[in-house]
Amino acid sequence: MKRYWKYIRPYLGAFILAPLLMLTEVFGEIMLPRMTSLIINNGVATKDVEYILGMGGKMVAIAVVMAAGGIGASYFSSKASICFSTDLRKDVFHKVQQFSFKNIDDFSTGSLVTRLTNDIQQIQNVVMMSLRLLFRAPGLLIGGLIMAYLMNRQLMVILLVVIPLLILAIVIILIAAFPRFEAMQKKIDRLNSGVQEALTNVRVIKSFVREDFEEKKFQATNRDLKEGSLDAMKIVVVSMPVMMLAMNVTTLAVVWYGGNLIIAGKMPVGDLTAFTTYIVQILMSLMLLSMVFLQASRAMASLRRVREVLDTEIDLTDDHASEKSAQVTSGKVEFRNVSFQYVKGMDEMVLKHIDFTAEPGETIGIIGSTGSGKTSLVQMIPRLYDADEGQVLVDGIDVRDYSIRNLREGVGMVLQKNVLFSGTIEENLRWGDENATMEEVILMAESAQADGFVTNFKDGYDTDLGQGGSNVSGGQKQRLCIARALLKKPKILILDDSTSAVDTATEARIRQCFQTTLKDTTKFIIAQRIGSVESADKIIVLDDGQIVGMGSHEELLESCEAYQEIYYSQRDVDKEAGA
Template sequence: MKRYWEYIRPYLGAFILAPLLMLTEVLGEIMLPKLTSMIINNGVAVRDMSYILNMGGRMLIIAAVMAAGGIGGSYFSSKASICFSTDLRKAVFHKVQQFSFQNIDDFSTGSLVTRLTNDIQQIQNVLMMSLRLLFRAPGMMVGGLVMAYLINGQLVLILVAVIPLMTLAIFLILRTAFPRFEAMQKKIDRLNSGVQEALTNVRVIKSFVREDYEMEKFQATNQDLKKGSLDAMKVVIATMPVMMLAMNLTTLAVVWYGGNLIIAGSMPVGDLTAFITYIVQILISLMMLAMVFIQSSRAMASLKRVREVLDAEIDLTDDESAQKSAQVTRGKVEFKDVCFQYAKGTEEMVLDRISFTAEPGETIGIIGPTGSGKTSLVQMIPRLYDAAEGQVLVDGIDVRDYSLKNLRQGVGMVLQKNVLFSGTIEENLRWGDEDASMEEIVLMAENAQADGFISNFKDGYNTDLGHGGSNVSGGQKQRLCIARTLLKKPKILILDDSTSAVDTATEAKIRQCFEASLKDTTKFIIAQRIGSVEHADKILVLEDGRIVGMGCHEELMNSCAPYQEIYYSQRDSEKEASA
């Protein structure tokens, strides 16, 4: 538990009070059967009403104290477990936010969602149950055994024979339960991943009429989870009948043997009644412990999964040599013999010996066939990935020598996959600068050619976007993402095929605004259309992870065969389209 002490310490008072208050219930449950036997033996037997009322009054007081203690114990156990899980969930989410793309790929998004929700909820439930039963179940068992022994030492021998057998049964059940619960949580991961993928890509599913296929895939995953859940629950289901059988057999044995003692006159009726009650309490306490242990086995599987996230080594962090005060001030970018690979240890390089320099304020176009490494190249500037070999320098400083926060504050990216969040258009744009004035927001929307369609909405900038921007078109989404990034006022701007969904006239207007308002910003433009980059100061032509051409449009038209091939093929396609 050392790993989780920091989440327990702030609520230590509740963690202590919960089991202590539950002890009042234990004391009451131990006292009440004895008082009942005294009423039967000394009150009912001799018809002493005053004695019965006196002892009955004491029992009412004890019951009231038990109720108060139970309520207090339940409150503090709820407070301790809920606060603990809230802080733990916060810590796990904070850790996930620090993950690199590689870390996220290692766990999968669906698994991380399960660990943040289902796993932590399981831990909370078991913690709450444990705090309530931590002292109560053992206290009932020990107290019941002592009281039963004081009543009749011979009858206790029956319990001495039964308790070890029940303990062995609980151990065998636990040994079977843990791996099954762990397997069940993994199957929940797969189900969550599948649901997330299907809901995120629902438009693609509908456009390809693949609903039946997705339903079959979901059904297979769902059935697998059902099977895993039933396998795990069989263990829980088997627990109760085993415990009840042991309790009933023990009670029968006590009644039979105790009845003979009463007939022989060596044991009062009230003592047998109390003894049976203590027997039931002892066996119920064992059942409580069994349920806690079984649920704990599931919680232990969840704790293990949560600990894997908390203890995960983040492969992309601030290096010890990072200059915490260093800021991106000019926007000069240099690649020196940079090599990159996604899977470490493989021979295949996504980027191979990339070298070039982008001066402050320059526009760098990047073009090449799909899979040539264009996106991988620009993702290394804000350190979304690190180079396997070579150096990426910004303003003459290796990107690994910046703090991640300072480096990324100086770089604006419009990703290939445009992402908007639930909320209004204004709230989404303020991701670029939460303190921006409304005038700045409108200006950047105008530069991104987004103000026109925003103004046509009934609520303008207060228009609520659907999940992921589902109620705007692809071109509108791209322009909103560009406006959001422009508000950041970055020294380096990266546009990763971010105007593919807008027409050429709108793209030209966006480019003109860039030239006017971002003249001091270094711009990297990845595009499929040569028309999007032909006005760039420098164009990089990538092929199979290597630079096969570098220069302005005119230079490449004279010296770079791959660039010429792209240019003429696109020109012929445009002629055919217009014919």
Template structure:
């Protein structure tokens, strides 16, 4: 059992290494990673040798039993035959001894087999337990009774929501969040890293359940919706976006399996992805490598936005999804969303104040709380954090600002 647990660790090390091979190389950590691998291999080697030594003991022991029984049988049998003399009715005959030995052999052989099976059973039990553990795991997020199967509109309301990832955490990640957003509004979310912006929006498609309070979408608690309905209605472009190996078309159809080619192109135009896709020799049939490693970071982000748009969602959440896109393209994407998706509620998380400047409502998050909320003009007046972020970012883009810094 210990061997199998160590195997897990070995697999983890190998997987982590292969995924992060570029990082390992750039930090010149091949030696370190190799010794980590060697250390775990050595543990497996030691455990296996110990286990095999015990198993190896099994065979000679069984054979010892076998031969001792044969000798005993022969000795007792011989005595029996001699004692019976020439009268077979009194004791054992030679033929009977021969069959006795054959039977004993068969029984002992079966016992030997049984002991080998016993070892196998122990090994497979260790594996089976690990499989069953995963199969038996039930998700904390389950549909309620009579789930709602349609989202009426894209309004979102946080009713005194608190949330922590772990029940044991002493400080909640989100505390007492109260916001009310009308359907069709654009909401910008700004805040320092770690201020729980991603955690806040993850509660809308119910990737997690709140610890306290309720999140309402279209006027109903998210826990009352059918999970599939909810997640189809809420499209989210995650901060850490992922593409799968396959063509661009296949990747886009994750958003909507039945989308026509025209719909794909329209979504890509909105996400400003059509331009670079058309520049590829195979256009929409270009093959994407595993993890999207053959397109640039900004291209990957735009493909992920297009994939989300294809869902034709009621609510669209972009979690820092244009961080690798240049400012001009970023503003074109926002203009496109505003013009073509007027009824979709849009949440835009960004590090750049310019990305949220024209939103109907901007939330400034600080340490798991909403520090301030309002429009760009209101926040410039009243919110010191927003003013500071806006000023520092704008100064940097002005030419005389460069002189200041210098």
């Protein structure tokens, strides 16, 4: 509970007022049946109109107070629950933003979306319900039992039989409900993951004419969720009729037994009317409690899932950084005997004993077959992953000794998967530097060979990109991402196969601009084409996570068999294409 106190404390007034105001309704519901019995026994029986009107006026006043209390309780319970869930959702999202790549790998995107939306909504609903029923249900139960006992102890025997049976039924229902609700939330995860994947990759689906396959896959996931939901809802479906049956049977028993007492002259008619009302209140309060417990069991499953996110230990932190104030100033990069694996404890390393130095301002080309570890290598530099063995140093300082923010501020990255965000082209470019002048934005767009096509748009830099840059081509998207990274003016720039969708002439112009715009920036260029890196100061050839060659283009053509194989195979392909 300590963890969640921080979400309650700012709205403590609402959390207190909601149940207190609900007490006015409880007081009224306890008093009104007794006052009704007094009207019947003392007013109707003696035809005392004045007594009836006087007692009726008091009942109206109580009803008005009950209505005001109910409205206030509903308002404050809504405010408390909504504010609680809003702050909780904010903290969960903040925690997700702190996740390393490894942490994100432990959760599916759909699962995180479900936890931030559906799971927190379940928690909000239970908080709201609990505040409204926190005093109401127990108050009606206890108050009803006291009033019923005071009115007729003989009829109380019926309740002493029914209530333990109902409590036992509620416990059995709750034990059965919790695992079903937990399973249902996991099936919502899978559905959300499938929907997100299908919508994100809708162009690929259409290009391969796989709509029917995706529909069948969705139907299977949707059907699985339906069956899981029905399985969970069976508990809710069963609980209500059981409670209603118990209520009706108990009411019939009370009326039958109480009727005999009236005939025998041992009980006034008004008392039986009030007692019957109290029976309904008592059983209804048990029903309300069972509903709260059922919803709480689902919310507990959701709370556990939210807690998993909040309790996730972030493996990349500044906690042990010894140079937190240090900043990247020159861009020198050193790898000292670096080895790395994604799944810890496995024998196979993704990178093995990597050693090299990139001097400030140098251009380093990285080439190798698919799966050779090129992307993994450059992800060590901004500390997206930590090396398992050895050291990665930037400006002579181990990357683990920088604050993550300062380190990444000095590194610009254009990833394999080019990502743009909803908004205008200018807004996307300003991710590199939100305070840049418009002249700087245009200059970097020109350097990335993006200004030409941007100015051809009707709205120029104010063109709305839509979701994920859906209205620009792959090559245009790559150039915008490069411009965004250039605007950051990083000391280290990493281009991870980021010109693959650009023609060779445009790529050559981009590289030429690098020599002027980024002459003091250390540049790492991952490429599949040797032509993209042959002018680099140093080329690293990777194979199976190891460096098998390093040097200039000419040196590698003489000494590195793997480089020769790539070079001649690509040259032959180019000749055939030219022919």
